[in-house]
Amino acid sequence: MQIKRIALGGIIMTVIMFSGCSTTVQNLAIGEEKTLETGKTEQESVTEKDINMNEKESFNAESNINDVIHDSAFDNYGRLIFPVDMEIEDNLKLKDVSSILPWYSEVNNDKTVEIVNYMKNQAMNGEQIFYPIYSEEEMQADADKKDTGLFFFRGNAGAKTTIINAGGGFVYVAGIHDSFPHALELSKKGYNAFALIYRPGAQTACEDLARAIAFLHENAEKLQIDMTDYSLWGGSAGARMAAWLGSYGTAYFGEKEYPAPAAVIMQYTGLSQVTGMEPPTYACVGTSDGIASYRSMENYISQIQQNGPNTKIEVFKGLSHGFGLGEGTVAEGWIDRAISFWEDNMNALDKR
Template sequence: MEYTYNGMKAFWSGEEETQEKQKGVQSVLGNDQSYKAFTADTRIEDVIKDPAFGNFGRLLFPIDNRYYSGDTLGKLYLTWYSNINPNKTVEIVNYLKKRAKSGDTIFYDIYSDEEKAQDPTKEDTGLFFFRGNKGAKTAIINAGGGFVYVGAMQDSFPHALELSKKGYNAFALIYRPGAQTACEDLARAIAFLYENADELGIDMKDYSLWGGSAGARMAAWLGSYGTESFGEKRYPRPAAVIMQYTGLSEVTGKEPPTFACVGTNDGIASYKTMEDRINRIKANGTDAEIEVFQGLSHGFGLGEGTVAEGWINDAIKFWEKHMTE
């Protein structure tokens, strides 16, 4: 797959950071100060090495450090992303640390030790679990990163956290870069969740696939072609696909119900291309919606503090509309 990217920089004013940077700590920890919480001033290296995260702390941020910069959580910048909210970054890592310290499993391998020994690149894969209600429906979220890295801290972790707050079980996939390997990893993740649904306490019926940028292509491809096209046995297709800012144009006629959103100033994914695809899906008789946000650039994530804020609630309603029970 070929991509043409323009450099995008994150922004979050100093005044906003001053007002907000402690909220991520407070909202997750409440009055529990039994261990030192992360703040916007915490070094990213210290988060990665925190004992609570074992050997998977390195997967919280891009494995290839050429695609992110900033020494602290508050100064994190991810290539091709905009509107990174330091408060949300702090909230995410504190949420995960609190759950890990409480004895909950927050990370699952999707490949066996034997498979990882045969292909060491599979060491850099897995699912971060943002737990909702026991037995609730499941969402799988795929971050973008141009199929060269995984931008989870902006493009899947925030979504997973918000979905879990609404009671849904959400999994953020860390996959191998590359269109083919990424889709193979997503297919394996779906298989893993189906095979372990009872143990995990999740409902995979009417699951949804979410993604931004390259991650949106993964969600669309698995939704249209199925797990059987990427090395796994056939599992049910998703009830809905939720896509952000990707210029995918192909329509197979096998698309699940699809919700999309994008900004008009996206220099990577044309909103017109996305509108055209949604219209073609609708013309095939499949439910599809798109929200286009004036002035937004690529990689806005949850869109907090922008005209896109709240889009995730519309996406959840779209998914819920297509649940069969």
């Protein structure tokens, strides 16, 4: 396994992954807003074979990751299901996905298989599951923007919305473990969940999240989603993104100003800087996390609480960094409590 591209180099990794110091983020205009590309204007007929994939056509733990990436159901976005910044060997199987997810623990192979089969079924049933957030012109001008977009895990039409940001140390995007499983669980509860694939690097990642927020607000009616009281979720580096956008707002990162989220849900990050503009914030972390100290997270949440917003933190004994949903561990069920925290803070007054 090799890392093909390191976004900010060794310095940013030292700062982001192993210190409690804050990272300075600069404002950079993104450019013109993008309108929704809906794709097909008429739903094509779906064959019985498309709807009911048999076991031979479904993925399993022995399926090669590259076979998933290149499956015809995913058009040209299959490569974004797995980290595009990691070297994926030809014989690497779904059961081995943890080998391309540095710094992560408790990777659940059954959940990985469930996710890729869910995605394939949705795509074969005619659902659009991936949305670019930049225009063709913007992607032509900056090729890295081709590696961005939103995977849509549909809930109920008109239901509330959340955006989930995987971590990866701002070196890669660990969506298959750190955002897709969360999005799938939220969709099962009826919420519309979007998992963001962003450009590694603290600055560009926040620009991409700001664009994603703008994109969803602009296209809420077409997507049949409700962006009032939306929430931002993230783990590790993705938690920093959620916190920064929740605190600084979209205008700081080049978009026009959109409403702040009703809640930020954070997992395992060493972020320490508090702006005083934080929305209600839930956090969880393990006591054996060697990257994001649970004591730093406790201090961070305590500072937010002193400024007035609702807060909640859960500390799980013995868990290390990047436990995701934490299924089969002492953290199992945390996502239900995080959802309840978000729900409790819906319809709150503007935090700004």
